[in-house]
Amino acid sequence: MRVRSLAALAALVLASVVPTSAAHADRVPDDQPLPGYTIDNPPLAPVLVHGKPSRVLQGVHRHAAYDIEVPPHWNGKLALYAHGYAGQGFVLTVGPPPFGLRQRLLDQGYAWAASSYYDNGYDVRAGVLSTRDVAELFADKVGRPKQRIIAGVSMGGHVIGRSLEQFPGYYDGALPMCGVLGDDELFDFFLDYNVVAQDLSGIREYPVTDQYATVTVPKIEAALGLTGLRPGGPDTTNERGKQFRSVVINRTGGKRPGDVQSFAVWKDFPFTLATPEPPDATLAEYPAQLSTNLFTRYEPNEPVNVNATVQRVRAANLPARLSNRLSQVPRINGRPTVPVLSLHGLGDMFVPFSMEQIYAKEVARNRRSGLLVQRAIRTTQHCEFSNVEAGTAWDDLVRWIDRGRRPAGDVTTKPSVVARPDYGCRFSDPAAYAAGTGTRRLFPACP
Structure with missing residues (x-):
């Protein structure tokens, strides 16, 4: 009997046992979930993109549900969305990128794809492999993209950090938000x-x-x-x-x-x-x-x-x-090979802001700090970002990838800087504070 820690906002008292996925994968058809699992992936209605409907593809691939959406005028680029912890239950779910990013991506000509992962629980390995699988499926069904950017939240940040190291060069950039970048x-x-x-x-x-x-x-x-x-x-x-x-x-x-x-x-x-x-x-x-x-x-x-x-x-x-192997809870070694722009709530004490500091120090030890930009957002709840904060980060990341212009960020590893009264103001949405959204007013007004 030991302390059980499950990195999930909904993790309370969980008595179920997740089926062992790898043991049965070779005996289950590719278009079905693994034994014990069911899939809940209702039809995703297309959205209008500059007056024309998007094209939505849904199904099951390598035991995971997937959603793919392509704008009428695809720019040849693909965004992958890595979701956070989905609980210890037996229902696999998948959905579009949050914080208004779905519409933003499509309006900019990007297609996007997301996987439920083949396993629930805190299974980062499933996230790493299933996200790569849906990217390859996209290439088969739509066309091989000329660029892949991976974005995600919470445990999805752990998926991102490991994906960049597991498949170096496969992704062209990354946007982890409220991510578990400090792994164990x-x-x-x-x-x-x-x-x-x-x-x-x-x-x-x-x-x-x-x-x-x-x-x-x-x-x-x-x-x-x-x-x-x-x-x-x-x-x-x-x-x-x-x-x-x-x-x-x-x-x-x-x-x-x-x-x-x-x-x-x-x-x-x-x-x-x-x-x-x-x-x-x-x-x-x-x-x-x-x-x-x-x-x-x-x-x-x-x-x-x-x-x-x-x-x-x-x-x-x-x-x-x-171990450095790709386990269900793998290490992140701080070795990105492409631009990474991260967002994190300053008051988050579930997946705390220290995750960013740990990752920044590891990246610095590997002399790759030029590939990392981090932004502190003055919020307290987990993954509490406005559409403006996430959308601005996406746009800045895209410019960085396409034009080589490294965007501005916050210093996260100097205590004297982090302790300043105005820390986190630079990239926090002033309109959200003015509206009193969420936990914004727990912070003093920015000067």
Whole structure:
């Protein structure tokens, strides 16, 4: 029994087991899902592109559902969309790019294609292979594109980061949004959250039991003064609760605008990701097999010397963590070969802003920083972007690919820069703030 961390906004209590895909693939027709799965892919209505309807193709290919859409005047270029975590259920779904990108792509002459992936769960390998498969299917059904750009959200960012390294040169550019670019360090953070809260509260339960969420977590939150904490409300945290909040802020990107209010939004959710380990779980079902805090140094380390007292946890599946093979939860090594422009919410504490910092440091170690541009958006919820923010990023990426003009971005790895009051203002949509959309007003107005 160990902490189970599933990188998904909807991951609560998941009791189902995902069928093992590879074991049956050779016995199932290519145009059918793998055993145990069904497909939900209702007809996608064409849209008008400069007054003429698009052409939509849908079906099943290599056990995954797919959608393809081609504008009336195709420019010969293809955008691939990599979706995020779809849960642990047995229904495969697929849909178009979000944030208004579907219409934007078509209006610009781009075709797009998306796959459900052949497997659910946190299966990045399925995303990498199925996205490549639908790109090749597009070449057969429509024509071989002269350019491929891959975009995606959340776990789709993990798919993108690994795809660029698994198939170097296959894609011409990438737009990961709110992406898991720090790979297994996301699951380290989920572990950190629970064991540090237990340590500072003095209420330990690790490995967790079935009563962790209902009995133990309320005691932990009460001991830290978190129970009544609300965004915009009074600060109810006690001394140890303040230390816990600071540790979490540092583990998710460091001191930055909106950090305290964002913690109040997310304070409960990471506890829900700690559940008993199911028997014989795969990596896709239980990514916490990879998580560890053996070498993590927590700051601030006072008033409690948490680094001396916190429970240390070894990776349950160390070979998988160290392996560079294409597993269900593979490593990203920071070796892009094409332009990458990423967006990330500054207050996101589910797939935290630190994912961008980890990736930037890895890319820099490989001397490829010239291929990476990152933008911080002043939002708190996961993948909370406006159409303007995503559309501007797409347009800038396209110009970079086509004309070699590297666009502007934010510095993510210098704490003094990230802590500035105006950090994240440059690429955040002022109209969304003016309208009070979503969590925008948790941040001070930009100067």
